[in-house]
Amino acid sequence: MTAPLPGYLLEVAGLRTAFHTRAGAVRAVDGVDVIVRRGECLGVVGESGSGKSVTFASVMGLIRPPGQIEAGTVRFDGQDLRTLSPRQMRAIRGRDIAMTMQDALTALNPALTVGEQISEVLEAHDEGLPRRGPARRRAITDRAVEMLRLVGIPSPTERLRQYPHEFSGGMRQRMMIAIALSSRPKLLIADEPTTALDVTIQAQVLELIADIRAKLGMSVVLITHDLAVVAEHCDRVMVMYAGEVVEEGPTQAVIGDPRHPYTKGLLASIPRPALRGEKIHPITGQVPELINLPEQCRFHSRCPEAGLGCLARIHMQSSGPGRKARCIRLHDGGEAHG
Amino acid sequence: MSLTKLVERLVQLVPVLLGVSVIVFLMMAMTPGDPVQIMIGDQNVSAAQEAQLRHDLGLDRPAYERLALFIGHAATGNFGESFYYKRPVAQVIAERLPATIELSVVALLIALMTAIPLGVLAAVKKNSVLDKLATVGSLLGVSLPGFWFGILLLMLFAVQLHILPVSGRMGFATSIKPITGFLLIDTLLRGDPAAFLDALKHILLPAITLGLPMTAVLMRVTRTSMLEVLRQDYITFAEAKGLSRTRILIRHALKNALIPTVSVAAIETGSLLGGNMIVETVFGWPGLGRLVVDSIFVRDYPLVQAAVLLYAVTYVLLNFVADILYTFLNPRVKL
């Protein structure tokens, strides 16, 4: 394996994660490659069950039995995370890679004050805090207040003593982001940061993440099923389907000219105010079960362009400058109908 | 929780306590036989004396008046005179109370100190040998008749191994002037470690016997709620923060898992009350439980009545405490 290019912060190759159930092994992530450059925002799109959350839970080493990472390398900032001991991994989680979850209501501990939930991150990753005594406590409180201010929570000092249920939904989401960012990570994995929120608050939270990303110079992985969010906030996009990456490339290019039928389908199913009157085309059919999958294109059963050639193993291939897609029709020249 | 809500909850207890008192009164009133005759027993008394006694006891009044009188007296702690001891019932009970409270508290501590760690371990190491042993143990714990388990312990530790005493609160050789009535505390206050050890040896087996069913129940509750908590998103989020395993288990998981455990513990403490009678009988423990059992056989009804009422009121109050503890520990529930 060659040394990672200086521009890459995260480089995942050949990742396979499976969940062993009584019915067989569910291959939730099946040979996924990911690249995140420094300072970049990568959008990861797919339906639920596409493996997008499991991929990044694997990156963070948060897969619990019956789940298991079976193969692949996860290089982060020059280190192979899969070779680290649990203790070394803990030192990286929360300090260098932070994560926010879909619903802050369930992700924040209901029995602990918000202050405690922020300061424990600082304590765990002790970065230049005074060793002990009141000075240490004061330094931690100051940092916590600073973080709450950064995410725009009013009267932060008083808020530290409150419990999560005393916050509104949007404020809770900000809280969670503040906790994730409190140790100034190099990479933030934001798993569906806006799904649980009202539309107006969604925009605020995304602006907040973009703002802080610019301020701290960190990379962001934005996991979402919403292509509109990706179009607005991400430099690059990666589309996942049934445990595989099916298309990736610069956001403008992929959204402006999707090459994989699934990406086309996703775009066609977005209601666009600008195109009012045009029909919305939802993708028919269901994501296949990820047990005992045959060696063929996984989108085959739902694909309007499928043909006999699709019944073989399909590899990612270049589909333009900096782009790749997993479809044999890429070079057919234009769209095939029927 | 606001004070008004607390008072509101307390007021809701009043009808229950009244109802409990009425039932205790009815138990007494249902009793076949004439209490006056029982009191007199073999003594030779004139009809006039008998009538006087009947009047003194209020037994010549209609039932509803006697009920009102009983509740009024009970509220002020006046339960009349014991037939057998010829002293105020309240006084006789008060003398026996420390022994029973001491035994119950030690049983409670033993139960909490074993059930919670075992429940947590069983949940963390789900499906391990330890978990399976704990499951079998808790099933045994609720199925073992306490009186028999106590006797088995006696046969093993007192008869076979000779390391623990058979009965009582203290050996004959030891004596201590009471301060609080709780021997474990008094011996320490008097600075007598030998006597403390003696008292500790005496209380060990009864407390284990009394605490066993509670240990079984609490372990089960702790395991279940711990498993439930470990599945929550906030545990994953805590892991994503890079916290240590210990901190996640203790601060994040246990703090939430203990909410049901603590309120079940308060309710189960009520079940210790019934167990007291059995355990005190098995181990010759001079507490309230044995006093009640003995009093039944000498037909000392005022004493039995007062004790049953005392047990019931304590039980109701413990359930109330369980309720309050639950809301107190759980910041989400606003009363």
Place this chain on the structure above:
Amino acid sequence: MSDAAVTRPTPSQSLLLRNLAVFAENRLAAGSAILVLIFVALALFAPLIAPQDPNATDLFRRLQPPAWQAGGDWAHVLGCDALGRDILSRIIYGSRVSMLVGATVVFIATSIGILAGLAAGYLGGWVDTIISRTVDILLGFPYLIFAIGLMAMMGAGLGNIILALVYKEWVIPCRVVRAETLATREQEYVEAARALGASNRHIMLREILPNILSPVIVVSTIRMANVIILEASLSFLGLGVQPPTASWGAMVADGRAFIMQAWWVSTFPGLAILLLVLALNVASQGLRDAFDPRFHE
């Protein structure tokens, strides 16, 4: 997905059989159920099974040890008590008291509890208020204390034990039935029956009851275990059936005086209680898993 899963769960014969099949697959639970049946057989056929007359005293056999110890013989396998009575035979006869009290109390209490719970849950209003208040008050007593208080006043005896336990026991099925009824009351098929003009009695007994019976049956098996321990506890305290009738609790109490020299007098009857109660508890857990999928972990 089959249609059966979406229509309402009728307690049809096939469902019952399927549940029983699930239950039988659980070896531990099925084994426990067989053990319970063995105890039932012991109680029913005690005179045929018991090797000796349970009340025949023989002072020459006072505290005779079990057969495998020095001084024992195979005519008295588990040894003899302080009056020289055969312990095995007394255990076999003692199962009659435990079984009779357990089954009768649970049956009467469950019947009362079902009626009271249905009335409280379905009719609501003042009926519910009265029943629920009574339940609250009875819940204010620790169970054993309540029974002991009643026994103290009524005097010992088999009938009084059953009465004393029923007075409080019915509260438990009553709460279960009331909660289930409240949940069932608004279901479509109940609404439909009401719209068709069915009487309250018909709706409660024919529409609601069959659908809430599973949890009630599950609860009653656990309760039987509890009632058997309670009876044994009362007998242990001397408040149960009167001597010389054999009862397990009283036998353990008799042995307490001889723990120094005759361990077997207390040990075997206690073991019988443990086995029966354990078997009932395990079997009821199996029943719960088979009949009420909601309880699955």
